[in-house]
Amino acid sequence: MPVERPEVVPSTDDAYECVRADLEDAALPPGPQPPEATRPGLCPEGYVPRLKRRDYELRGKRVETGRPPERNPRSPDDR
Numbered sequence: 001m002p003v004e005r006p007e008v009v010p011s012t013d014d015a016y017e018c019v020r021a022d023l024e025d026a027a028l029p030p031g032p033q034p035p036e037a038t039r040p041g042l043c044p045e046g047y048v049p050r051l052k053r054r055d056y057e058l059r060g061k062r063v064e065t066g067r068p069p070e071r072n073p074r075s076p077d078d079r
Contacts, residue, residue: 011042011049018043019050 011018042049057064 005046009044009047013039013042013049015052016042016049017052018047021046021048 005020007020007023009018055065
């Protein structure tokens, strides 16, 4: 009985996730790849690295998360 492998697994680098190589969205974008993306050991065999997707949206200088706004804990004097 074949074992179902997950579509996405964590990589050894927090900036990347590993996507099953047989999936359509696993194809690397055209152009040169950052050296970290081709580093051996980043993903297990049968998976390819992909930069993690953001869970927020950028709108200019605003970050849209879908959550209520949060105050910055640091005062302007601390910066």
